[in-house]
Amino acid sequence: MPMYYFNLKTQEGRVPDPDGIDLLDDARARQYAEQVALELMHQREIKTRFWRIEVCNSERTPIVELLFANVDPLVANLPLASRITVEQASARTAGLVDAILDTRRSYYELRATLSHSKGKPYLATHDGIAFRAPVRRKGDSRN
Amino acid sequence: MVAACSTGVFVLDYISNYLLASLPSEALNLLELEPVVLPQGAPIFEPNESIDRIYFPETGMISLLVVTSEGDMVETAIVGREGALGIQRGLGRRQSLTRATVQIGGRFLTMAAPKFELAAAVSAPIREMIVWYTEVLWGQAQQTAACNAVHDASSRLCRWLLQSAKAVGSDQLALTQEFIGQMLGVRRTTVTLLAQHLQRSGAIRYRRGKISILDRATLEACACECHTVMQNLQNQKLAS
Numbered sequence: 001m002p003m004y005y006f007n008l009k010t011q012e013g014r015v016p017d018p019d020g021i022d023l024l025d026d027a028r029a030r031q032y033a034e035q036v037a038l039e040l041m042h043q044r045e046i047k048t049r050f051w052r053i054e055v056c057n058s059e060r061t062p063i064v065e066l067l068f069a070n071v072d073p074l075v076a077n078l079p080l081a082s083r084i085t086v087e088q089a090s091a092r093t094a095g096l097v098d099a100i101l102d103t104r105r106s107y108y109e110l111r112a113t114l115s116h117s118k119g120k121p122y123l124a125t126h127d128g129i130a131f132r133a134p135v136r137r138k139g140d141s142r143n
Numbered sequence: 144m145v146a147a148c149s150t151g152v153f154v155l156d157y158i159s160n161y162l163l164a165s166l167p168s169e170a171l172n173l174l175e176l177e178p179v180v181l182p183q184g185a186p187i188f189e190p191n192e193s194i195d196r197i198y199f200p201e202t203g204m205i206s207l208l209v210v211t212s213e214g215d216m217v218e219t220a221i222v223g224r225e226g227a228l229g230i231q232r233g234l235g236r237r238q239s240l241t242r243a244t245v246q247i248g249g250r251f252l253t254m255a256a257p258k259f260e261l262a263a264a265v266s267a268p269i270r271e272m273i274v275w276y277t278e279v280l281w282g283q284a285q286q287t288a289a290c291n292a293v294h295d296a297s298s299r300l301c302r303w304l305l306q307s308a309k310a311v312g313s314d315q316l317a318l319t320q321e322f323i324g325q326m327l328g329v330r331r332t333t334v335t336l337l338a339q340h341l342q343r344s345g346a347i348r349y350r351r352g353k354i355s356i357l358d359r360a361t362l363e364a365c366a367c368e369c370h371t372v373m374q375n376l377q378n379q380k381l382a383s
Contacts, residue, residue: 008336015339019320019351021332032332039329040336043295 004029005056006036009065011097013127014054026063029055033066041068049075049086050093067091101127159201159312160252161225162272170269173262176252183248183317187228188239197259198228203249204310206326207241207284216242217291218326220283223310225377226276232256233263233273246322247311282376286369294367296329300337301366303327304347304356306373314356341365 001022008015023029033053041048049069054062069075069090075083108124108131115122116133124131158164163171181187181203188194190210198205205222219241222228231237263269290299303326308314320334327334338349346361347354356362363370 006332006336008340010340012340012343015336015343017332017335017339019331019335032330036330036333036336039296039333043293044297 003058004032005060006033007054007056008040009052009054009094009097010048011050013101016128020058026055026057030064030066033064034071037066037068037071038073041072045072045074049090050097052094067094105129159224159250160199160227162227162230162276163199163252166268166272170262170266173266173269174254175258176254179251179253181245181248181251183245183322185245185248186242187245188241188243190239190242192239194229194232194237194239195256197230197232197254197256198222199252199254200224200226200228200310201250201252202311202313203245203251204247204307205243206246207243210242215328216325217328219287220280221246221306221310222280223307224312225310226280229256230273231277233259233269235260246326247307247317249311279377283373286372286376290367290369291328294369296327296333297337297340298365298367299327300334301341301346301362302370304354305359305362305366305370308356309374314359316354316356317352318354319352 001024003020004023005020006017008017021032023032033055037051037053040051045068049067049072051068053066053068055064055066056062067087067090069087075086078086104126108126111124112122112131112133120133122131122133158171163174163176166174176199187198187205200223202224205228206218207220207222207228208216209219210216222243228243229237229239263273290302294302300323303323304316307316307318320331320338323338324331324334338347338354341347341362342349344358344361344365346356346358346365348357349355
């Protein structure tokens with residue numbers, strides 16, 4: 001059976017699933033992601049509506065992303081118009097979170113590049129990624 | 144701690160179990176305790192099984208589990224060094240109401256049930272200990288039932304880690320995601336994601352099969368109020 005990984009995306013960034021789990025196929029992986037989302041959102045649905053689960057295949061390539069609002073039973077029970085509004089607002093919030101995280105990532109990359117150009121050391125971590133400027137040694141002519 | 148003397152009879156030189164430590168020495172001397180080391184997963188009682196031994200944890204932890212007809216298990220209480228398993232047997236023949244399994248392996252002091260019953264019959268402090276620990280366990284089971292119904296999985300995981308650490312007297316817990324998932328009634332991946340999220344906050348360090356509590360204050364802030372309620376329940380009883 002193929003291995004699937006289920007990463008969680010919150011306002012703080014991406015929470016990786018390092019272990020993964022064996023499942024029959026992509027459809028089962030999506031069902032499993034729905035169950036995990038329900039367990040994670042239970043009793044805190046409003047706070048987690050824009051969270052997502054990124055389902056990745058055995059090569060850790062994302063194959064589908066599940067927005068919590070789309071599987072939240074409380075949202076499903078709303079009148080259609082309200083339901084669409086909540087789902088759209090949650091999707092927009094998720095997009096905004098991604099944009100903020102991307103901006104932060106670009107900021108750290110820029111700081112690392114500037115430090116490198118000045119020959120100064122730099123190390124930062126953000127969302128599980130390390131940003132560093134390698135320390136130049138004497139006689140090192142590389143830029 | 145238990146040390147063997149020259150006669151081969153075990154004597155207590157230091158007691159890690161709070162229940163036993165709360166007994167006066169004359170009551171403690173009535174108990175013929177034997178040390179045993181039990182591994183994680185060791186079964187102790189099944190539902191409706193006669194209680195034949197009493198277990199006083201020193202460094203290990205026992206879970207009381209309700210098993211459904213589909214085979215799912217839900218934890219209703221844990222017994223660590225603050226308590227004892229099967230203690231109600233001191234008041235007469237009893238059957239276990241739940242499954243009891245060692246969830247964190249370690250040292251336990253055990254005693255044959257008929258001998259414990261005889262000791263309880265002649266010692267008021269032992270009978271008192273039985274009654275009040277039964278009350279603590281009842282209170283814990285009620286709080287756990289409410290917690291499972293109304294609190295989110297993240298708060299429950301924090302509460303459970305704090306409760307387990309207290310039960311075994313260590314901030315290093317040897318626990319797999321599968322096991323924690325069973326205790327909280329969630330899938331293994333849900334436990335992995337919750338633990339990774341907690342690790343990011345600096346509250347714990349999580350490696351496969353091992354959780355270390357790094358920042359107790361952060362973990363307490365993330366836990367539901369049930370942790371404090373259960374702790375107060377035990378403290379009140381131990382102080383009384």
